[in-house]
Amino acid sequence: MIGHINHHKNQITALAGLLIVIGFVLGTLGNENLQNIALIIATIISSVPIFIKAIQAIRMKAFSIDLLVSIAVLGALYIGEYTESSVVTFLFLFGDYLEMRTLEKTRSSLRELVDMAPQEAVVLREDGNSEKVAIEKVEVGDRIIIRPGGKIPVDGSIISGKASINEATITGESIPASKTVDDKVFSGTILDTGYIEIVAERVGDDTTFAKVIELVEEAQESKSKAEKFLDKFAGIYTPAVVVLAIVVYLFTQDLHLAITFLVIACPGALVIGAPVSNVAGIGNGARNGVLIKGGEIMDKFSKVDTLVFDKTGTLTKGKPEVTDIHTFNRLDEEFLLGLVAKAEMISEHHLGQTIVKAAQNRGIDLASMEQSDGEVIKGNGIKAQVNGHSIIAGNRKLLQSEEISLVKAVEQYAVGREKQGNTAIFIVIDGKIAGMISIADQIREDAYKALAQMRENGIKKIVMLTGDNKHTAKAVATALELDEFHAELLPEQKVNYVKELKNSGHTVAMAGDGINDAPAIATADIGLAMGEGGTDISMETADVVLMADKLMQFSHAYLLSKVTIRNMKQNIFIAVGVVAILLIGVLMGSVHLASGMFIHEASVLVVILNAMRLIRFNHKNMHSSKRLESVPAKA
Template sequence: MKFQQFLTKHTNQITLITGILIALGFLSKYALNYTLGYQISLAVASIIAVVPIAVRAWSALINKVFSIELLVSIAVIGAFIIGEFNESAVVTFLFLFGSYLESKTLQKTRNAIKGLTDLSPTTATLVTDAGTEEVDVDDVDEGDVVLVKTGNQVPVDGTVVEGNGYINEASITGESRQINKNLDDQVYSGTIVENGYLKIKATQVGDDTTFAKIIELVEEAQDTKSKAEKFIDRFAQYYTPAVLVLAALVFVFSRDFRLAITVLVLGCPGALVIGAPVSNVAGIGNGAKRGILIKGGEVVDTFAKVDTLVFDKTGTLTEGNTAVSSFKAYTNNQDQLLNLAATVEGVSDHPLGKAIIDYAGSHAKASTDLNLDNTETVKGQGICAEVNHSQVVIGNQKMLTAHDISLTADQAHDLNEMQQAGKSTVIMAIDGVVQMIFGISDTVRPNVKESLAALKAQGIKRLVMLTGDNELTADAVARELNIDEVHANLLPEEKVDYVKQLKAEGNTVAFIGDGINDSPSIANADIGIAMGSGTDVAIDTSDVVLMQSSFPALVHAHGLAKKTVLNTRENIIIAIATVAFLLIGLIFGYIYMASGMFVHEASILVVIFNAMRLINFRTKFDKTRQEPVHQTATTTA
């Protein structure tokens, strides 16, 4: 075990020594005409170089794996038997040098992960009764308060309890812009306070923070294999023994030991084995650098095949920052009614309810004589409650219908007018009589229309919106964004039914939602995509997380998936073409062991460099927007 660790640690030095010995051998033969020196140098080079290769082969055999190293080891032994020290030396050197270049180029594809890991905060300034104390970040508990000054990292997930500052959230969202944080705002571990100071009460610490989960997620994703990789793994298990059998048959029928050994060398499927993993690692790394978390190679494969995108409306296509933009009251006690509506909506965290509370706070005098009892929230419809012995119902038209409440002609006209203007509507009735109608507007996210057009240009055939909002509002948004199909007034379970129906029709479906209310639909789609800055549910239930909550990021993620799958196919074609070229060359006599090994190692580097093109991949849409990739800073606390 220690010997194997020693070899692994010093493989690069062994490669260098082997190269020097080969150079000395050729110098002895061609410059000094010293054949014995040539033979000795190359024989020693072969022995030194084959040791780490043979140890790896034996380790694989113990685990019942027929590795490429086994083929090379047998080939070197054969070359020794026939006295071709030059062949064995060159083959082993090229194999080790190829492994060195492979590790160096693969390391570049993992820079996004290293950048994230380097950003992990290590210390925190803990606020105590006696003042402040510098502690290890692992010593901070939930509920503790930490102080973060300008230039330092936020060490925990938490809420601001004092101070004001501008935070760079590039490590979370991939977008390097400063966001103002005030009292009660949420902040995330790993982000940097660019200006100001914050006291933060910890809600998530250590491995439970959003930042820690992102690092873990991306690392796991790069180790999760695609279908192509799984196929190649199975293929390699049968391919290596097949090459051994083929080499044995060649020797039996030709009695040419050198030819049989050459078959072993040329049969190494190195480029085939490395081609798919390196493409996925590079593609997932590209996404991580942009705040796009893709959970593994299999997700990449499926996402590339998606032909139907299904969207939630509020908080996904729209900002979710709703406000009351029109209001109708059908009695004179408007202040009392607004306070009543705000009191009932206070039990809900729905965006429409928050808009009503905000509106009441700025348009009505506060009231303290309202007693709220027996509240019941009906998912996808609204709330009913008892306030000061009156029965209050507030919600959408489904809620009114369920309680046998009808609108007058004037009220129906007002409601229709608001809905035709694309507004969400909330109706409040007291003791069975409609008293108020709120028209609530939400703004469409920036760049949505252009992004949806770009997604269609990338191969998406069908855009579908599923919403709990009314039909008129949904249709207004759909017309603005050129969405193909709209289904409104849906409960969460009805959205799931539509997703299942689309899949049953043979579509490959991706559902994009906010990661909380839409988690059942996200879980049931072929690909679930969460829009949101790292909520636990978003990270846990979805296949892709867009930390920026932006549609250009969605366009990039889809384009990246398609490009990664294409890149994997290119690498497989290169690998198969190389093997075919080598075997044909062997038959016609223009390929020999050393030259074949050179071509083999060159093909490995070709597929790696081809995959590395994904590191800086940008879609056509990215290029038209001229937005640079935001590299993550490396400031430490």
């Protein structure tokens, strides 16, 4: 019964409005009795859903806005104010309808994402025939065909063909990405041109697209500190209004004035102002490839004054290349590369994977090699047994821990490579220095612009922490004009440095690739992970996830957090200001029940419309903190 009434609330609102119009028409014709009957029926009809919610609130021992309106309506009926009782209930329901419609728009970003979810896939069977199946029936390992205009139904790798793919649903990047064999593709993205066949690696709820939707839904439901405070405040404020209304009646003996006071003091705009800003801000982030995990994260992110970056994969592109292979004692170059690459296959580190890729590009058969043992030394390198040889590949610290000294010629060659911006990987075979592999990475094109923009908007200190050598680190730090850099750090040393910054009063955001930097990311006030497609660990560990490898998304997220919190404060100010002005008007006799309710509902719409500006917010339209102060939420 209750569900049936709520389902038809819009029809109830329309019918009540029609009866009020009929009542006013009858009144102008001089038929006061029929007018009252129409207005009483309108009041009764529109009161039903309000009374139901009020009763539910009483059962939960809570004071709700519906309870205040119910008391006011009963009082208005008691004193014969049928016009005001009907108009108040109608405006309350109509305001509720408008709130729901506008709130749906604030969730439009999420709804657009959900609408992008693929529903079916074309699976290539073993007999060579293709079959169109529902997305739920696709299994890991299935071979899937995607033609131009088709949605990619699963996460997977391309095994045949090449294509231009629009990945805006995942990364927020509107420019299509070129993909070919061995490249990763993600569910929910669209093939613009070309033809590919992929093998399914993640299906259903395990896909990146499904996780993005889940994270955004959870984030929009989570509350900021302001929302939590307002919830507690409403729990105290609402019963206090009832008490004050009774006091007004006792002092004035004017029941109409007390009822008006009761209705006008409803904290509707105050309660909805913060959540709607939160939902709109998080929705904007999702549409631009930024996942901000909730209102509390948004609030904390807006207060960040210090940025800490990992180097590889964060300030640099994370796509390093082998620039030089130098051997000692006339050792064969490909022999050394093959042994090291086989050993590095146990590592997830960027540099290790770069060496593996270099060996594969040279056609070295790694599968035929035997690896009997292996150990990853976090932050330093690896140790392994390959084809009967003892392999050590890593930095100076690893060599020192193994008590292997560097001769002057080796050290000089290494420093020379490092000063040119390379990372030097020392290779030890069977206890002797056998060679050195140089690897170089490029600074991201948007790094300087993004960092400069964040400085303009409130960041006071930017620091780089890296496990790389000091020469390469200095080259990157100098190019980007960073305040500090610390090189040759282990993961635990990065954690300790972040703790030191926090203890000294800084609010710290740590950005890394979400794998090697997970401990430091978790330690910072705000942990931010970068990585196209979002790795599992980055999504779980970080507070903010950038779905594309672009630092400008970081800048957008930081500025978005500031404008969202400012928008939230604006809404609270509007709500409190309107209630205060109306209450003064009530006590002075210049604001009446119906007009006051109209203004009250209008204030609810104002805060919602103000929050909706966040949906269209774009950091490109705002560059400096001075402009931020004057235009808090650029539409």
